[in-house]
Amino acid sequence: MPRPAAIACAAALAAILALSLTACDPYPGAGVIDTVGQVDFATALPIPPLADSTVTPSGTRVFDLTAQRGSTALTAGAETTTWGYNGDYLGPTLVANRGETVEVDLHNELAEATTLHWHGMLLPASEDGGPDSLVEPGDTWSPSWTVDQPAATLWYHPHPLGQTEHQATMGLAGMFIVRDDAEAALALPRDYGVDDIPVIVNDLRLDDGNQFTLGTRGYIGAIGDQLAVNGVIGPYLDVTTTAVRLRLLNGSAARSYNFGFSDGRSFSLIATDGGLLESSAQLGSVQLSPGERVEIVVTMTAGETVVLQSTNVDLGAIDRIEERNAALDSLDVLELRAAAALAPSAFEPGALVPLDRLTMADASVHRRFVLNDMRINGMAMHDGAADLSVASGSTEVWTVVNSMGQPHSFHVHGVQFQLLSIDGAPPPPELAGWKDTILTRPSVDYELIMTFTARPDEKHAYMYHCHLLSHEDAGMMGSFTVVAPGRETLAQGGMEMGG
Numbered sequence: 001m002p003r004p005a006a007i008a009c010a011a012a013l014a015a016i017l018a019l020s021l022t023a024c025d026p027y028p029g030a031g032v033i034d035t036v037g038q039v040d041f042a043t044a045l046p047i048p049p050l051a052d053s054t055v056t057p058s059g060t061r062v063f064d065l066t067a068q069r070g071s072t073a074l075t076a077g078a079e080t081t082t083w084g085y086n087g088d089y090l091g092p093t094l095v096a097n098r099g100e101t102v103e104v105d106l107h108n109e110l111a112e113a114t115t116l117h118w119h120g121m122l123l124p125a126s127e128d129g130g131p132d133s134l135v136e137p138g139d140t141w142s143p144s145w146t147v148d149q150p151a152a153t154l155w156y157h158p159h160p161l162g163q164t165e166h167q168a169t170m171g172l173a174g175m176f177i178v179r180d181d182a183e184a185a186l187a188l189p190r191d192y193g194v195d196d197i198p199v200i201v202n203d204l205r206l207d208d209g210n211q212f213t214l215g216t217r218g219y220i221g222a223i224g225d226q227l228a229v230n231g232v233i234g235p236y237l238d239v240t241t242t243a244v245r246l247r248l249l250n251g252s253a254a255r256s257y258n259f260g261f262s263d264g265r266s267f268s269l270i271a272t273d274g275g276l277l278e279s280s281a282q283l284g285s286v287q288l289s290p291g292e293r294v295e296i297v298v299t300m301t302a303g304e305t306v307v308l309q310s311t312n313v314d315l316g317a318i319d320r321i322e323e324r325n326a327a328l329d330s331l332d333v334l335e336l337r338a339a340a341a342l343a344p345s346a347f348e349p350g351a352l353v354p355l356d357r358l359t360m361a362d363a364s365v366h367r368r369f370v371l372n373d374m375r376i377n378g379m380a381m382h383d384g385a386a387d388l389s390v391a392s393g394s395t396e397v398w399t400v401v402n403s404m405g406q407p408h409s410f411h412v413h414g415v416q417f418q419l420l421s422i423d424g425a426p427p428p429p430e431l432a433g434w435k436d437t438i439l440t441r442p443s444v445d446y447e448l449i450m451t452f453t454a455r456p457d458e459k460h461a462y463m464y465h466c467h468l469l470s471h472e473d474a475g476m477m478g479s480f481t482v483v484a485p486g487r488e489t490l491a492q493g494g495m496e497m498g499g
């Protein structure tokens with residue numbers, strides 16, 4: 001929220017966004033941050049451990065996660081109070097194969113209630129870990145489901161209403177890798193921690209005592225002035241193979257990144273949020289808003305060094321707003337150091353997996369979602385925006401438009417969607433595969449198509465929301481249930497436009 005001194009001018013702000021904001025600016029931003037060439041890269045990139053699991057006699061793979069407090073030496077001087085799962089900061093990587101039934105026993109050893117959400121996972125709403133699934137301190141919650149979706153880089157994080165930015169910033173997040181036969185049959189790097197590397201990027205800001213602080217906030221929320229990758233500032237990765245696969249996850253609360261390499265080399269984009277593309281795309285950079293993932297493969301030659309950077313983020317807003325929301329920053333992220341001799345990798349750019357394209361003709365319902373201020377279609381979560389019901393097995397088109405001059409994003413639980421069009425045009429490669437989260441640039445129409453495969457459950461809801469966490473916390477979120485065909489109720493939030 002704006003600071004009190006700024007509230008007086010907040011109303012005027014909306015009308016004059018395109019004019020000078022210098023006299024009246026509730027979101028003064030942090031100026032432009034440029035760390036290119038100034039990061040030491042003194043610490044080896046830690047690889048989150050693979051989570052241990054046990055398999056029950058009936059074949060369920062059981063993981064144990066404990067949400068706990070800890071402390072981490074992020075920088076010289078005092079340690080930072082951090083939170084993690086099964087450790088001081090962040091969490092282990094869960095891996096499961098398509099077809100496996102998994103259970104996760106979450107123990108909450110924090111002093112406050114939390115939830116655990118499986119971002120990108122297709123699973124029953126009762127196991128989804130949204131704001132209604134609060135786990136009180138000392139309690140254990142044990143969701144269980146059968147993994148049934150293509151190989152993908154998913155992740156998990158808390159989702160308590162109003163507390164998500166805080167808990168995620170403290171460090172509660174981890175990766176969930178789904179594997180399947182189609183992915184296993186491809187010549188892709190997949191040796192975890194060797195040539196298949198999780199890269200969880202967070203921005204953070206430390207106060208004089210080295211504790212996390214929200215600091216200056218753009219409209220998008222708290223913006224950090226330093227980057228941590230897998231919980232470490234200034235990391236390097238020793239590369240030992242000619243091709244390395246990076247699973248990039250933007251775990252930040254608000255900051256978007258536009259990842260590329262310091263020498264301008266291109267890389268192969270192979271996967272987006274929900275899994276592999278039909279074929280790899282050769283790109284020079286790829287942008288990720290909070291919550292989005294991509295998998296890229298970068299080729300290296302022996303003995304060289306190259307830096308993963310983030311520069312020239314495009315939020316689709318006017319320059320002044322881009323600056324205040326950290327889009328003009330230039331940031332060193334991770335140094336890749338190739339060994340003097342590299343083991344050859346079999347990876348070749350090209351065809352990956354077949355992808356069933358949904359088309360407009362598949363959809364029975366169209367809805368429109370307008371993002372404005374901290375509301376979706378004029379409703380906030382705390383207005384009781386219990387919103388939509390959709391028919392199990394049905395396909396819908398959701399047109400999402402951000403009607404502000406400021407950035408927002410859109411994430412849907414319980415599905416992976418495809419983009420039919422962006423302002424009428426076909427999506428670029430990074431938006432052409434399975435997605436669960438997108439940046440919504442101002443005044444652009446995003447046409448999403450998705451099939452609700454979940455079984456009917458009228459008691460438990462999925463969420464859709466802006467994934468800028470301070471906006472989500474402010475209630476920029478709605479919910480939907482998946483119900484038996486014929487049991488849909490009239491939409492309160494969305495507008496049904498056909499059928």
Ligand code: C2O
Nearest residue numbers: 117119291411463
């Ligand atoms: Cu990653 Cu509802 O969120």
Ligand code: CU
Nearest residue numbers: 118119120413
């Ligand atoms: Cu989610």
Ligand code: CU
Nearest residue numbers: 408466468471
């Ligand atoms: Cu938003």
